[in-house]
Amino acid sequence: xxxxxxxxxxxxxxxxxxxxxxxxxxxxxxxxxxxxxxxxxxxxxxxxxxxxxxxxxxxxxxxxxxxxxxxxxxxxxxxxxxxxxxxxxxxxxxxxxxxxxxxxxxxxxxxxxxxxxxxxxxxxxxxxxxxxxxxxxxxxxxxxxxxxxxxxxxxxxxxxxxxxxxxxxxxxxxxxxxxxxxxxxxxxxxxxxxxxxxxxxxxxxxxxxxxxxxxxxxxxxxxxxxxxxxxxxxxxxxxxxxxxxxxxxxxxxxxxxxxxxxxxxxxxxxxxxxxxxxxxxxxxxxxxxxxxxxxxxxxxxxxxxxxxxxxxxxxxxxxxxxxxxxxxxxxxxxxxxxxxxxxxxxxxxxxxxxxxx
Amino acid sequence: xxxxxxxxxxxxxxxxxxxxxxxxxxxxxxxxxxxxxxxxxxxxxxxxxxxxxxxxxxxxxxxxxxxxxxxxxxxxxxxxxxxxxxxxxxxxxxxxxxxxxxxxxxxxxxxxxxxxxxxxxxxxxxxxxxxxxxxxxxxxxxxxxxxxxxxxxxxxxxxxxxxxxxxxxxxxxxxxxxxxxxxxxxxxxxxxxxxxxxxxxxxxxxxxxxxxxxxxxxxxxxxxxxxxxxxxxxxxxxxxxxxxxxxxxxxxxxxxxxxxxxxxxxxxxxxxxxxxxxxxxxxxxxxxxxxxxxxxxxxxxxxxxxxxxxxxxxxxxxxxxxxxxxxxxxxxxxxx
Numbered sequence: 001x002x003x004x005x006x007x008x009x010x011x012x013x014x015x016x017x018x019x020x021x022x023x024x025x026x027x028x029x030x031x032x033x034x035x036x037x038x039x040x041x042x043x044x045x046x047x048x049x050x051x052x053x054x055x056x057x058x059x060x061x062x063x064x065x066x067x068x069x070x071x072x073x074x075x076x077x078x079x080x081x082x083x084x085x086x087x088x089x090x091x092x093x094x095x096x097x098x099x100x101x102x103x104x105x106x107x108x109x110x111x112x113x114x115x116x117x118x119x120x121x122x123x124x125x126x127x128x129x130x131x132x133x134x135x136x137x138x139x140x141x142x143x144x145x146x147x148x149x150x151x152x153x154x155x156x157x158x159x160x161x162x163x164x165x166x167x168x169x170x171x172x173x174x175x176x177x178x179x180x181x182x183x184x185x186x187x188x189x190x191x192x193x194x195x196x197x198x199x200x201x202x203x204x205x206x207x208x209x210x211x212x213x214x215x216x217x218x219x220x221x222x223x224x225x226x227x228x229x230x231x232x233x234x235x236x237x238x239x240x241x242x243x244x245x246x247x248x249x250x251x252x253x254x255x256x257x258x259x260x261x262x263x264x265x266x267x268x269x270x271x272x273x274x275x276x277x278x279x280x281x282x283x284x285x286x287x288x289x290x291x292x293x294x295x296x297x298x299x300x301x302x303x304x305x306x307x308x309x310x311x312x313x314x315x316x317x318x319x320x321x322x323x324x325x326x327x328x329x330x331x332x333x334x335x336x337x338x339x340x341x342x343x344x345x346x347x348x349x350x351x352x353x354x355x356x357x
Numbered sequence: 358x359x360x361x362x363x364x365x366x367x368x369x370x371x372x373x374x375x376x377x378x379x380x381x382x383x384x385x386x387x388x389x390x391x392x393x394x395x396x397x398x399x400x401x402x403x404x405x406x407x408x409x410x411x412x413x414x415x416x417x418x419x420x421x422x423x424x425x426x427x428x429x430x431x432x433x434x435x436x437x438x439x440x441x442x443x444x445x446x447x448x449x450x451x452x453x454x455x456x457x458x459x460x461x462x463x464x465x466x467x468x469x470x471x472x473x474x475x476x477x478x479x480x481x482x483x484x485x486x487x488x489x490x491x492x493x494x495x496x497x498x499x500x501x502x503x504x505x506x507x508x509x510x511x512x513x514x515x516x517x518x519x520x521x522x523x524x525x526x527x528x529x530x531x532x533x534x535x536x537x538x539x540x541x542x543x544x545x546x547x548x549x550x551x552x553x554x555x556x557x558x559x560x561x562x563x564x565x566x567x568x569x570x571x572x573x574x575x576x577x578x579x580x581x582x583x584x585x586x587x588x589x590x591x592x593x594x595x596x597x598x599x600x601x602x603x604x605x606x607x608x609x610x611x612x613x614x615x616x617x618x619x620x621x622x623x624x625x626x627x628x629x630x631x632x633x634x635x636x637x638x639x640x641x642x643x644x645x646x647x648x649x650x651x652x653x654x655x656x657x658x659x660x661x662x663x664x665x666x667x668x669x670x671x672x673x674x675x676x677x678x679x680x681x682x683x684x685x686x687x688x689x690x691x692x693x
Contacts, residue, residue, distance in 0.1 A: 087441070120473045128440070129473050133464040139430060140465070143437020150393075150419055150443075157437070169457070173430035180425055181434075335475035336510055338533040341562070341609045 011211040013254075014234055015224040019282045021290025029233045033297055039080055039228050040292060041306065043072035043285050046096035048310045049105055050259070052318065053112065057263045061322070063114040066093045067259030070226070073284030074190045074253035076100055077223075077231025078158060081239055087148075087157035088127040089141035091134070093190070094160050098127065105313070106320035115327050134195075135161050135168030138187060142178040142248075145185030149245060156184040156242035158235070164195025166209045175216040178248040185248040186238040190225060192257035197270040213250040225255030226284035256282070329355055369551040374544060377519035377552055378408045378484070381526035382446065384556040386416055389444065392530055394421045395431050396448030405450055406486055406545055428458035432483065436465050439479040446530060452487040452539065453496035459504070466535045467510030482529045486542035487515075488580050488630055489662075490677050492670040499667055500579075500631040505537045506608055506640070512536045512561060513607045517582035519550040521605055524559030531558065541580035562609035566618075570600030573687055574618040576641060577628040578604040581678060585628050588683035597691065607637055615641060616648045623654035624690040628678050633661035655693035658686040 016027045031039075050069050056062035068075065075096030082088065088097060095108050103121050110118025111130060119129040131137035141159020148155050165171050166189060178185045189209050193200050206212070213220025219238075223230040231253055238249035256279040260267045267276075292298035333340065333348040340348070372380060386392045394409055394416075400423035403410030413421040424431050428449055435445035449455045455462070462483065470478040489498035505513050514529055514536055516522035522540070529536035567582055568589050577585040582603045589599040602618050604611065619625050625645055627638040638659040645657055660678045668676050 089437075116472060116474050120476050122476060125476070128477070131465075133460055136433065136460055136464060139433025139461065140437040140440065142430075143434035143439075144441045145437070146434055147438050147441030147443055150438075169427075170429055170433060170460075173425070173427045173433065176425055176427070177430045177434050181422070331474075332471075335471045335473075337470070337512075338478070342612055343610075 007214075009211070009214040011208055011214070011220060011222060013222040013224070014230045015227050016229040016233065017224075017227040017287055017291060019287050021287050021294055023229065023291060027233065029229055029236065031229070031232070035080070036288075036292060036297060039076050039232075040285075040288050040298070042076045042079065042096070042100040043228070043288065044306055045099055045310050045313070046072045046075065047285060048307075048314055049095065049099060052314050053109065054259075054263065056318065061113070062109070063112050064262050064264050065112055066262045067257070068093050068096050070256045070258030070279065070284070071190055071192060072096055073228035073288070074188075074225040074231055074255045077228045077253075078188055078235045080232050081235040082158065083155070085126065085155040086239065087141070087144045087155065089137050089144065089157055089159040090128060090130055091137060091160045091162060091165070092130045092132055093162070097160070101127065103127065104320075105317035109317065109321045110324065113321065115324075117324075117327060135165030135170040137161070138165065138174035139170050139177065141185050141187065142174040142181075142183050145178055145183030145242065145248060146181045148184035149182050152245065153184075154243045156186055156239050158186045158188055158239070160188050160190065162195060163189065163191040163193065163200050163203055163209060164198065165189070166212065167203050172216075175213065175218060175248075175250060179216045179218045182245065183248050184242040184245065186235060186242055187248065187250045188235065188253060189250065190253045190255055192255050194257050194261070194267070194271065196261040196265060208252055210250060210252040218248050218250060220250040220252070222252040222254055225253030226282050226287065228284060228288055255284075368554040370554050371549040372519045372523070372552045373546045373549055374516065374519050374522045374540065375406055375408050375546055377523040378526055378540060379410060379412070380552070381523045381530070382409060383412060383415065385527055385530040386412065386420065388556065389530075391442060391444045392420075392446060393438065393443050394446050394448065395424050395435055397424060397426055397431070397450050399423060399448050404448060406542060408484070408540070409448065428454055428456075429461050432458040432461040432466065435481050436461065436469070436479060439481045440477060444480045444530060446482045446484060449483060449485040451497045451499075452485045452501055453499040455485055455501070462505070462511070463508050467508045470534065471510060478533055479535050480533050482526070482536045482538050484526075484538045484540060486545070487539040488541050488543050489667055489673050490543040490580070492673070495669060498673065500629070500662065502537075502539060502607060502631055503636055506637060510535070512609065513539065514561065514605065515539045515541065515579040515607060516605065517541065517544075517577070517579055517603050519552050521559050521565070521603075523552055524557050525561070525605060527556055528558040528561055532561070539579065543580040544583060547583070559605065561606045562611050563605065564611035564614035565603040565605055566614075567601040567603045568599070570598040570622065572597050572622055573599045573624040573626065573690060574602060574622045575599050575626050575628060575683065575687070576602045576604065576615065576618075578607060581628040581630060584678055584680050585683060587680035588687065591680060591684050592687055597687070599687065612644065615644060619645045619649040620652040623652050624687075625653075626658040626660060626683060626686045626690060628660045628683055630662045630678055632664045633659055634664045636661050655690040658690050660686045
């Protein structure tokens with residue numbers, strides 16, 4: 001028996017917008033000035049929300065927050081490619097996607113102060129709640145994509161995870177199920193280089209997450225995750241394939257978590273200031289601003305106006321979040337089942353008596 | 358009991374439990390096109406216990422899906438399918454194989470309604486054959502209902518006969534909340550029973566008095582109901598009138614039936630094959646103590662599996678609760 005090659009593959013990396021603000025014209029998507037401004041505005045809003053949440057946390061007005069600083073392009077590019085009927089399956093750092101899809105900021109913050117009324121928004125029935133068990137949500141994204149395929153609905157699911165999740169079994173099961181059942185799912189892995197304190201080099205010995213797609217028979221691509229145009233182009237193409245029933249895709253957005261894992265973490269314990277600074281030079285927001293300025297789309301006055309406007313918006317959103325009527329303790333019993341069984345009724349009444357006394 | 362049949366033509370079939378499961382699946386799939394089946398070998402093979410036999414031919418591979426061999430994947434994708442409007446009925450081949458899916462079951466399936474403040478919920482059923490006594494290889498004989506009973510948000514049903522298997526499974530599939538449906542594989546084909554050919558449901562949370570009695574209550578579920586019935590027969594010969602209560606669903610639990618019978622007879626023996634410590638018997642015993650202490654004439658007895666890894670076939674017979682063991686526990690209660 002001769003030795004024959006049974007499989008060969010290559011993995012592509014896509015970059016369009018360079019850190020200096022220049023672009024590869026041949027790869028630029030057709031986006032008009034309004035879209036570019038919307039992307040920038042979205043990213044600036046994410047950054048401002050993130051900074052505000054960290055301040056609130058230090059003041060004791062916010063629960064544990066998972067900062068998204070540095071990942072704004074990876075999230076804005078995806079959000080911009082989505083249509084209202086597409087499904088969003090977040091992990092736990094995708095507040096930026098939700099903000100860009102129009103979920104009210106006060107609602108998102110409500111969840112992060114520890115109030116489950118903020119977990120999902122009634123006007124966005126296709127946005128799933130935050131998923132903390134790492135990687136587990138990817139299977140939900142695969143299942144929703146299977147449902148879209150089974151009913152031949154021209155919509156897709158985008159399921160998010162991070163680099164750490166690529167080591168979980170559910171990541172591999174999700175890619176495999178999605179491929180086998182031709183799920184209308186796009187998996188977006190934000191490789192932000194750190195799973196709390198464990199660097200990407202310790203998650204896997206291969207050089208990208210994108211190449212893992214080959215093992216399951218779906219297309220995989222790595223994009224510069226700090227390049228909003230590259231993210232947008234890759235996700236848009238993948239979504240079009242998925243919505244048309246041509247199968248799932250894996251997109252690795254190669255980015256960097258500029259902040260701590262959460263407000264309960266201290267990243268200076270495990271990574272150097274130099275490393276963080278080197279990524280500051282690749283900032284997703286700064287490079288889009290450089291591009292827009294060079295295009296004559298943006299100037300300092302507009303920048304200052306936007307900052308003032310966004311700050312005002314966020315102050316109002318915080319006010320709305322904090323003025324919400326407190327959550328009734330008894331509510332913990334109410335949504336366990338469609339009906340309240342006798343044991344929960346007993347326990348609820350006992351808690352209510354305790355609270356009243 | 359509130360089992361009810363909507364019979365226009367009074368017609369019955371003699372079915373085993375496995376056949377009754379299949380009948381419920383088939384009728385519910387005919388009734389509601391959102392009902393789909395996922396699992397390992399559920400398609401062409403009809404399931405290793407043949408509980409889905411013929412369904413692939415009738416409903417096609419878009420509704421009866423042979424999945425890759427990955428339990429977390431099966432349950433996790435079913436979460437997505439349920440969120441997107443399907444009503445998945447998952448088959449886990451054996452309860453001992455469910456562990457890879459526990460993260461999905463405990464972290465998501467049980468919690469989705471609560472964590473979304475009631476805005477999303479998962480109408481899905483996870484069927485799994487459970488229990489020992491069939492001389493199966495390792496990991497094929499477990500009874501781990503306690504895991505699911507200690508997980509708020511799930512319902513747990515355990516039928517003991519073909520009539521209940523069909524009616525409870527139909528009710529489970531129509532339920533808006535996730536149901537763990539544990540099928541007693543020891544008695545999958547042990548006996549046949551007249552089962553209405555028409556669809557019907559058995560309401561969750563309604564225990565069945567399998568035998569009326571006055572001196573003692575035997576509480577059981579699943580395969581152990583037969584063991585309790587055998588024990589009751591032995592006791593009857595000694596002039597002891599034992600009541601046998603078949604719980605049918607463990608969550609929701611028919612509390613009134615349990616407490617009512619305990620108050621009536623004053624003596625209770627609980628039978629299950631799951632390990633004794635932190636088994637459901639402990640919960641039942643505490644419940645009876647809380648509500649019927651002054652009517653009790655003896656401590657509540659538990660006849661349960663031992664707190665050991667389920668033994669391989671050579672000695673598994675010594676593990677399984679037997680009628681003789683139940684009779685001994687009953688005598689201890691009677692002679693207390």
